[in-house]
Amino acid sequence: MSGHMRLRLCYNSGMCSQKRKNDQELFRSFRVMLAPMAGFTDSSFRAVCRSFGADATVSEMISAKALRLGDRRSRQLMYFTEAERPFGIQLFGADPEDIAFGASYAEKNFSPDFIDINMGCPAPKITGSGAGSKLMTDSVLSGEIVAAAVSSVSVPVSCKIRAGYHETNADSFSAVLEKNGASCIYVHGRTRDRMYSPPVDLDIIRRVREAVSVPVIGNGDITSVEDALRMFRETKCGGVMVGRGSLGEPFLFSRIKAALDGLPEPEYPSLEEKLEVLMRQAEASVNEKGESLAMREMRKQAVYYFRGVNGAASLRAACVRIEKLSDLADLCGKALDAGMSSGNAPG
Numbered sequence: 001m002s003g004h005m006r007l008r009l010c011y012n013s014g015m016c017s018q019k020r021k022n023d024q025e026l027f028r029s030f031r032v033m034l035a036p037m038a039g040f041t042d043s044s045f046r047a048v049c050r051s052f053g054a055d056a057t058v059s060e061m062i063s064a065k066a067l068r069l070g071d072r073r074s075r076q077l078m079y080f081t082e083a084e085r086p087f088g089i090q091l092f093g094a095d096p097e098d099i100a101f102g103a104s105y106a107e108k109n110f111s112p113d114f115i116d117i118n119m120g121c122p123a124p125k126i127t128g129s130g131a132g133s134k135l136m137t138d139s140v141l142s143g144e145i146v147a148a149a150v151s152s153v154s155v156p157v158s159c160k161i162r163a164g165y166h167e168t169n170a171d172s173f174s175a176v177l178e179k180n181g182a183s184c185i186y187v188h189g190r191t192r193d194r195m196y197s198p199p200v201d202l203d204i205i206r207r208v209r210e211a212v213s214v215p216v217i218g219n220g221d222i223t224s225v226e227d228a229l230r231m232f233r234e235t236k237c238g239g240v241m242v243g244r245g246s247l248g249e250p251f252l253f254s255r256i257k258a259a260l261d262g263l264p265e266p267e268y269p270s271l272e273e274k275l276e277v278l279m280r281q282a283e284a285s286v287n288e289k290g291e292s293l294a295m296r297e298m299r300k301q302a303v304y305y306f307r308g309v310n311g312a313a314s315l316r317a318a319c320v321r322i323e324k325l326s327d328l329a330d331l332c333g334k335a336l337d338a339g340m341s342s343g344n345a346p347g
């Protein structure tokens, strides 16, 4: 009997119920997470978000097939530091064997705290191969993918899904994922057809919460403390996941955490503090990727940090010309010399 089959039997017979409980426990401690965002949530940004209270972080999505073919860039995307733990490596793919390979490779070589499977990406490049949100149209294959991942690693496996593909089916779909061993489900409350258009459907997140007993983490359009509290209130989710709202605003995590703990809202950082965080992120990125690549990637991150800053339109425009760490430091210096202020907390 293959390893996959043995573990599936074990899950179905309840033999591993203690392991399942332990696996789920990890996700129950995640109240506010950073969402994975390809091109943005690299190691340097994840570490910054953790330092402001994000309870867990996830890698950008990584192709299990490319990994199996020995792609170097896919391996590089798995890089993380201890500061980012609890940390999950997210894989995408439509072939259970690719996913089994990728999950096992990730665990052996990088030791993440969990493996996540992307079942929500709407990009045609991904759905065209049957992966990402397209999996939500095939619950049998999706169940096999989860089972393949679960039986290949000792760490827990989570799934990130949408409300559905064309139709909203996240509740029945999640029950299949749970049955096949998923220990946590993150739900972005929009169908693939709706891409990113508001509003986010909180009702389907609540229905997923009712359909499964594993932890459910709600996602979509959280840009303020009030948005996060509403997500908790209306969906009864165990945790929330913040994506775009955290760009240039890692401070949002500490404000949400304070509200959840009944503590006073932390003061919004001064411009100097904000830009110190930006520079810290940029330096970590340079250490990881080298100055040329890191600073090209930091351009769009810097635009977000300057977003709320009063009078910074010219600085935002100048971000496209950043080549070196010293260029970014000069821009920050200009903002401070001009006496600009950090503005107010968004939301």
Ligand SMILES: Cc1cc2nc3c(=O)[nH]c(=O)nc-3n(C[C@H](O)[C@H](O)[C@H](O)COP(=O)(O)O)c2cc1C
Pocket: 035, 036, 037, 038, 039, 040, 059, 060, 061, 090, 118, 120, 121, 160, 188, 219, 220, 221, 222, 241, 242, 243, 244, 245
């Ligand atoms: C630029 C960008 C890249 C993204 N990359 C990923 C990804 O790699 N994996 C994933 O599961 N979701 C990805 N997402 C989706 C986000 O994780 C999240 O589900 C979505 O943005 C909704 O949350 P938000 O409204 O808080 O941003 C991405 C979203 C954006 C905007």
